[in-house]
Amino acid sequence: MEKAGIDLFEAMSTLRAVRRLRTDPIPDDLLRKVLTAATWAPSGGNRQPWRFVVLRDPAKKKALRDLYLPHWTTYETDHRPALEKLPEPDRSRMGRNYHTARHLAEHLHEAPVIVVVCVHLPDLAITDAKLDRPSVVGGGSIYPAVQNLLLACRALGLGATLTTLLCMEEPKVRELLAIPPSFVTAAHVPIGYPEGRGHGPLSRKPVEKVAFLDRWDAPLA
Numbered sequence: 001m002e003k004a005g006i007d008l009f010e011a012m013s014t015l016r017a018v019r020r021l022r023t024d025p026i027p028d029d030l031l032r033k034v035l036t037a038a039t040w041a042p043s044g045g046n047r048q049p050w051r052f053v054v055l056r057d058p059a060k061k062k063a064l065r066d067l068y069l070p071h072w073t074t075y076e077t078d079h080r081p082a083l084e085k086l087p088e089p090d091r092s093r094m095g096r097n098y099h100t101a102r103h104l105a106e107h108l109h110e111a112p113v114i115v116v117v118c119v120h121l122p123d124l125a126i127t128d129a130k131l132d133r134p135s136v137v138g139g140g141s142i143y144p145a146v147q148n149l150l151l152a153c154r155a156l157g158l159g160a161t162l163t164t165l166l167c168m169e170e171p172k173v174r175e176l177l178a179i180p181p182s183f184v185t186a187a188h189v190p191i192g193y194p195e196g197r198g199h200g201p202l203s204r205k206p207v208e209k210v211a212f213l214d215r216w217d218a219p220l221a
């Protein structure tokens with residue numbers, strides 16, 4: 001495999017949700033590289049529970065867009081009041097995010113490819129399943145693969161967004177794509193060449209606020 005030509009730290013620190021995509025097709029070899037990178041991810045017991053349904057079919061992409069858009073509208077309606085209360089510059093930044101997220105919702109079907117990420121439930125080692133709280137460990141066997149896929153997109157000049165709103169429509173997506181009963185949907189990832197700026201600087205909490213030394217809330221340094 002040829003070298004990607006981007007430093008890993010540069011790729012990670014500029015990997016953004018790219019929601020404005022050109023309609024130009026993605027060459028098969030690039031798509032294969034992106035999917036291959038996904039398969040390099042770790043998974044519990046190395047069970048590799050992932051499957052990827054690559055959608056290029058305009059009718060199927062349009063069906064996904066029609067299912068997605070109402071969920072985005074509901075999300076936006078529910079979350080806008082909180083956004084309006086944010087101080088500047090957070091309010092403007094989130095406002096821009098919502099704007100591009102709406103663009104993606106309206107134009108989802110125009111992405112040249114949507115990768116539907118599926119996971120084989122019986123292969124998940126869900127070590128926290130019996131705790132009295134929502135389980136999170138199962139996702140650890142699939143989302144690293146999605147992150148690898150996103151990083152590979154970044155390295156190859158492609159833009160993509162991890163989306164999960166459509167997981168609420170799993171029964172309809174299952175029927176549309178003939179997904180077997182033992183598999184569930186984990187993400188839908190539209191991929192294409194970025195329109196405009198694409199990747200760039202991130203807005204994240206500083207490490208001092210999220211990493212501690214020896215006990216919770218003790219400063220790292």
Ligand SMILES: Cc1cc2nc3c(=O)[nH]c(=O)nc-3n(C[C@H](O)[C@H](O)[C@H](O)COP(=O)(O)O)c2cc1C
Nearest residue numbers: 015016017018101104161162163164165166202203
């Ligand atoms: C678990 C997960 C679910 C997400 N679901 C959606 C989604 O349904 N639609 C969407 O537009 N973005 C979705 N995103 C993208 C996030 O909104 C995005 O990563 C975050 O706002 C940071 O954006 P940035 O990387 O461009 O800074 C999701 C991200 C994650 C990690």
